Amino acid sequence: xxxxxxxxxxxxxxxxxxxxxxxxxxxxxxxxxxxxxxxxxxxxxxxxxxxxxxxxxxxxxxxxxxxxxxxxxxxxxxxxxxxxxxxxxxxxxxxxxxxxxxxxxxxxxxxxxxxxxxxxxxxxxxxxxxxxxxxxxxxxxxxxxxxxxxxxxxxxxxxxxxxxxxxxxxxxxxxxxxxxxxxxxxxxxxxxxxxxxxxxxxxxxxxxxxxxxxxxxxxxxxxxxxxxxxxxxxxxxxxxxxxxxxxxxxxxxxxxxxxxxxxxxxxxxxxxxxxxxxxxxxxxxxxxxxxxxxxxxxxxxxxxxxxxxxxxxxxxxxxxxxxxxxxxxxxxxxxxxxxxxxxxxxxxxxxxxxxxxxxxxxxxxxxxxxxxxxxxxxxxxxxxxxxxxxxxxxxxxxxxxxxxxxxxxxxxxxxxxxxxxxxxxxxxxxxxxxxxxxxxxxxxxxxxxxxxxxxxxxxxxxxxxxxxxxxxxxxxxxxxxxxxxxxxxxxxxxxxxxxxxxxxxxxxxxxxxxxxxxxxxxxxxxxxxxxxxxxxxxxxxxxxxxxxxxxxxxxxxxxxxxxxxxxxxxxxxxxxxxxxxxxxxxxxxxxxxxxxxxxxxx
Numbered sequence: 001x002x003x004x005x006x007x008x009x010x011x012x013x014x015x016x017x018x019x020x021x022x023x024x025x026x027x028x029x030x031x032x033x034x035x036x037x038x039x040x041x042x043x044x045x046x047x048x049x050x051x052x053x054x055x056x057x058x059x060x061x062x063x064x065x066x067x068x069x070x071x072x073x074x075x076x077x078x079x080x081x082x083x084x085x086x087x088x089x090x091x092x093x094x095x096x097x098x099x100x101x102x103x104x105x106x107x108x109x110x111x112x113x114x115x116x117x118x119x120x121x122x123x124x125x126x127x128x129x130x131x132x133x134x135x136x137x138x139x140x141x142x143x144x145x146x147x148x149x150x151x152x153x154x155x156x157x158x159x160x161x162x163x164x165x166x167x168x169x170x171x172x173x174x175x176x177x178x179x180x181x182x183x184x185x186x187x188x189x190x191x192x193x194x195x196x197x198x199x200x201x202x203x204x205x206x207x208x209x210x211x212x213x214x215x216x217x218x219x220x221x222x223x224x225x226x227x228x229x230x231x232x233x234x235x236x237x238x239x240x241x242x243x244x245x246x247x248x249x250x251x252x253x254x255x256x257x258x259x260x261x262x263x264x265x266x267x268x269x270x271x272x273x274x275x276x277x278x279x280x281x282x283x284x285x286x287x288x289x290x291x292x293x294x295x296x297x298x299x300x301x302x303x304x305x306x307x308x309x310x311x312x313x314x315x316x317x318x319x320x321x322x323x324x325x326x327x328x329x330x331x332x333x334x335x336x337x338x339x340x341x342x343x344x345x346x347x348x349x350x351x352x353x354x355x356x357x358x359x360x361x362x363x364x365x366x367x368x369x370x371x372x373x374x375x376x377x378x379x380x381x382x383x384x385x386x387x388x389x390x391x392x393x394x395x396x397x398x399x400x401x402x403x404x405x406x407x408x409x410x411x412x413x414x415x416x417x418x419x420x421x422x423x424x425x426x427x428x429x430x431x432x433x434x435x436x437x438x439x440x441x442x443x444x445x446x447x448x449x450x451x452x453x454x455x456x457x458x459x460x461x462x463x464x465x466x467x468x469x470x471x472x473x474x475x476x477x478x479x480x481x482x483x484x485x486x487x488x489x490x491x492x493x494x495x496x497x498x499x500x501x502x503x504x505x506x507x508x509x510x511x512x513x514x515x516x517x518x519x520x521x522x523x524x525x526x527x528x529x530x531x532x533x534x535x536x537x538x539x540x541x542x543x544x545x546x547x548x549x550x551x552x553x554x555x556x557x558x559x560x561x562x563x564x565x566x567x568x569x570x571x572x573x574x575x576x577x578x579x580x581x582x583x584x585x586x587x588x589x590x591x592x593x594x595x596x597x598x599x600x601x602x
Contacts, residue, residue, distance in 0.1 A: 011183065012100065013186055016104050023083070113441075113445065131185055165181055197281050199216040199256075201274065213264075216262060221257070232278065299329070304346070319367060340370055375391060375393060383402070394501075396505065407482065413449055414449075420469040420470070431452055489503060519535045
């Protein structure tokens with residue numbers, strides 16, 4: 001340990017905020033003010049280094065960076081900043097980052113005020129016993145109202161007496177005051193250098209030359225190259241080959257000690273053995289107990305991925321292994337479909353999470369994918385008293401074996417301008433929502449609380465919320481548990497063959513409408529054949545909706561000019577018999593648009 005650096009001079013903090021409240025821009029200004037990046041490296045969203053993050057303007061992965069800051073008191077401090085995502089689907093990333101910190105900056109937009117995800121992240125930070133510094137950003141906007149937003153922040157439980165800082169990340173106003181507040185209010189780490197090594201793995205990436213590169217928060221002790229270490233969950237021993245910090249690029253250092261955040265490589269060749277939340281200790285003088293890890297994350301949205309080319313199946317398996325190392329919230333199991341071949345049934349934390357993973361697989365690993373209809377995890381209670389958990393409609397047993405079905409319910413918090421409340425309540429009522437509470441935050445904004453099935457927010461829900469509220473509403477949700485519902489399975493048949501991957505489970509009151517819209521949608525995306533293709537929806541072996549893709553016409557009379565009408569009739573009869581035979585043996589190829597059309601049902 002350098003003589004100049006003491007554990008008292010370290011500050012570990014995260015930035016938490018609702019999506020699009022300027023969190024990444026504040027991180028950029030902090031990096032500039034602490035001179036972590038040169039004028040040449042300067043760009044927007046420095047820490048968002050994934051193309052997807054920059055395109056969508058959102059943070060997907062937490063990023064760690066080490067900064068040096070000379071405070072007004074003349075002392076130099078080490079800041080370890082961990083940037084976090086703002087979308088509800090990535091709240092697991094936030095929880096992991098918060099476990100590696102002692103404090104957090106809570107950023108709130110001066111025009112939009114406190115949003116649903118802000119409150120959720122604050123509760124998570126308080127559960128981790130973090131010191132929270134509220135920051136009101138974008139005070140330079142013409143619509144900014146810092147006074148009103150300050151009152152909203154003071155209403156949040158746990159922040160009643162917190163000092164509030166004003167900033168404009170765009171022009172750099174208030175950034176130095178925020179850095180001074182970090183020094184003053186966020187406590188230094190409590191770890192001891194003399195104790196046996198305890199280091200928490202809070203993230204990891206795969207490097208084809210070095211194996212797994214694990215991101216660590218050192219809680220106690222010291223780690224350096226050449227040292228023998230042990231992963232406490234599986235008692236495997238390794239030798240450390242490199243330790244380093246993020247500046248924001250990776251930079252080797254001689255050692256990492258208690259309170260510091262950095263990375264470590266030790267020839268972890270089996271990527272499944274470096275689990276996020278595991279504790280690393282000294283193999284020769286191990287710690288007595290593991291650090292409290294992270295609670296096991298439960299996927300709530302399930303979908304199947306199949307490679308367009310069957311030869312890409314091994315590549316897809318390898319890609320999912322590597323992605324799950326970087327994002328432990330993904331679960332996946334091999335699956336086989338008669339229509340689509342070999343693939344994987346994958347679990348995600350939400351629809352955006354699913355969309356991001358699909359895009360990463362296609363971009364980073366160059367695999368063309370077919371994604372099936374997303375669904376949730378159902379609990380099926382059978383008449384023989386057994387309970388099955390299914391996430392795929394094709395696994396649902398026959399109706400005569402089922403006693404009842406349970407589905408996951410959520411508590412949805414919605415913050416919206418008061419003028420849109422009527423439309424919001426109508427939409428939530430339509431989605432089987434049960435009203436719980438309405439609270440006015442001020443004269444212009446209200447908070448709604450509803451209980452509703454998770455399945456109801458799977459299809460176009462976010463788009464409808466944004467449409468009804470003209471983009472001003474924000475939502476957050478948490479899982480409540482399972483409740484009994486009147487659910488039925490709807491089978492989709494194309495040319496009288498059941499297509500398992502298009503089948504879905506729906507509430508009995510909504511099944512007919514969804515089936516009707518889906519068969520009409522499929523009619524427009526399934527290509528025309530030389531024979532008629534019936535598209536049918538079926539419940540319990542009874543057809544409830546049907547559309548027909550008309551056959552392409554071939555003009556068999558083109559060469560038949562003149563002569564008796566019976567000649568033409570003979571040719572038409574011959575064509576009719578041929579079409580009947582084709583219909584009996586003809587196969588229909590179903591394009592990817594057909595599987596996605598189920599998401600576009602209004």
